[in-house]
Amino acid sequence: MADNGDNDSQHRVNEGDYVVLKRGDIYKAVQIQKKKKTVFEKQWFFLDNAVGELYGTTFEVVTGGTLQPRKPKHVESSADAKEAGTDNRNILDDGKSQKLTRDDIETLKEQGLKGQEIVQQLIENSTTFRDKTEFAQEKYIKKKKKKYENSVMVLRPSCRVLAMMYHGREPGKICHLRYDTLALMLTLGNIHAGSKVLVFETCAGLVLGAVMERMGGYGSVVQMYPGGGPVRAGVESFGFPSHFHDTLHEFPICHVNALLAGTLDTEAKNIDADSGQANGDKSNLTQTDPEKAESKECSPDTEDQRMETSTSTDPAADKEREEREKRREIRGQEKKVKMEEKRKKLAAAAAVLEGRNADGLVIASRFHPCPVLLGLIKFLAPSRPFVVYSQYKEPLIECYTKLREQGGAVSLRLTDSWIRHYQVLPNRTHPMLLMSGGGGYLLSGTTVATDTLKMGSTRGEEPAAKRLKLTETTDG
């Protein structure tokens, strides 16, 4: 297991890779495509030069929009020799201390000055800089660097990076799931290679991708989805190798009741994966399959056309007709193949679920979690964990209450996670000024064998003494 210097290739950026661009705390997921302009933090550039470089490399954006790997610089000999003040008692914040105007700075930018150099210019043209304390100077430099720097780091996508990206950029798309809450879900759910996990999420595929990352391509994941089709945009950003997708199944929740009741017929040719069972009702097909409906509408017209032109002896028109018919036939065949593929996938997913021996259940959606949990928990084997995320607490209180009544689960816990970042600098260590207000709530538990004989077991999970307290009124 010694370090093999030649085996770099898996650590290097390739064309077509999904990567994450980073500057400071801002992340963006993109795909490397040569000669394609990418926009990031109000800058346009080409990612071509990233290809072949190691992941984790920091680049400078130079004029023309190309990337240049940043040369490692020697330690900036700490400018202790420079002048500094002791406090701010004589510093007037009148907005006039910077002598360079906005136009001056634009000129400098156009001249192609690097971020570092612009910051140097700002320092030299600030009347108050040398009066600031050393700490204030450092803070000033950091602030200006952040503003005028144009470096970009190219990162390999991972749950950590993508979870932080989504939470910072588009929290609404992931039901405001904060990254530490997601971390807890993966751990409490005991997501690991070789297990069979059910996922129901409307978080743009972030949760699904995170689960798949922890499975490493081993075992299987069944994505339960509402409505038309599974949403997986977030999964793409993880850049999984293609064989990972062999372990991923999908199953529409509209067929869950039928599957549980044993009435789901996956052999039926007219089953539509995206809506309720056809039930032998042919009219359903035309309603639910717009493509088919269209083609039915199409046929009368072309029939007429054929009738009209059948008497014509124009060879060119004949040839055109032939080709049109051929194309229609091919399209028809393709549609048949697609429908068959969909049916096969549905049957495969149903087979995975039927055994009711899944090892884990992860729920994170905008839907009310209670019916989702009660419906899907039936697919879990006994002594397996489940985790339900909700942006709000009350729906989970309902879940908790219903599960307690119904039985079949122990160690139920309603929790939320509190996270705080710190600035760590000599003599300036303290928590960050801004803190996340909330990251959502989790309900977690473990399934146990359901005792069909003892419905509504009276002992419950709580000792008797505790139950008495429930009816006590709260003190003022």
Add this chain to the structure above:
Amino acid sequence: MSFVEYSEFIQEGDVAIIFLGHDSMMPVKVQQGAQTQTRYGVIRHSKDLIGQRFGTKVTCSKGGWVYVLHPTPELWTLNLPHRTQILYTTDIANITMMLELKPGSVVCESGTGSGSLSHAILRTIAPTGHLHTVEFHQQRAEKAAEEFREHRVGHLVTVRNQDVCKEGFGVTGVADAVFLDIPSPWEAVRHAKNAMKRQGGRVCSFSPCIEQVQKTVEALADEGFQEISTLEVLLRVHDVRSITLPLPDFGSDQPLETPTDTPVPSNASVLCKTTTPPRDMAGHTGYLTFATKPSRDNLCPMI
């Protein structure tokens, strides 16, 4: 049974978790002919456990019953015998995600301690990863190695009894991630860097005291690490309760029609389903400091 793979039926030699009710659990080593005492009576391993499904209800001799659960690193963390202060699931979950652990990851850890985090790491990196764990206390190192074997994860881990600050992890250039939970982590930063792959990796240091954090951050910066970030996480538990709140009686706004001694008081009350916080909660475990080791080409001490 193993801590990295589920199985359906209980077998001899397994570790099982007996669930007694409401956060009360105990670990049990399943053996032919053995017995375990619980407050609900005796559990006979041969009759009640071996051959049963994990998750079934077991009736004990006194008539009470318990559930037998399949072990997981999370259940183990709550039930393992403490030889040292341990890491709990909330910190473990964040460490796992922030270090980007996944199947196949190679991880270096010191100190092993009671093995709480170790089990969680092994679960995540199985079946193709490896954990190199270093513990300077001889008996703890031996006990940890023994437990790994019993839990059927011995093939995924190497325990070394040495001082990480002086001798490092025993491997170089192989780790995707390094974790430090030792009194003086700044003394191990260079060893962490050497243990990590040339192409880069992630490091985490856990320290209860802010002074330790400051020294460690400085050492990480000096060694060229990037994305240095320190945070802490805490778990808040919400106890679901049904509460009854009595309504005050402000009397009637109509004058009394027939004179009576006193108006009849109303006993109205409202039932609320809500949560209350527990009396106390964990307020601090430790600070988590994360950083990225950039590829050798990109190593440069940042300002």
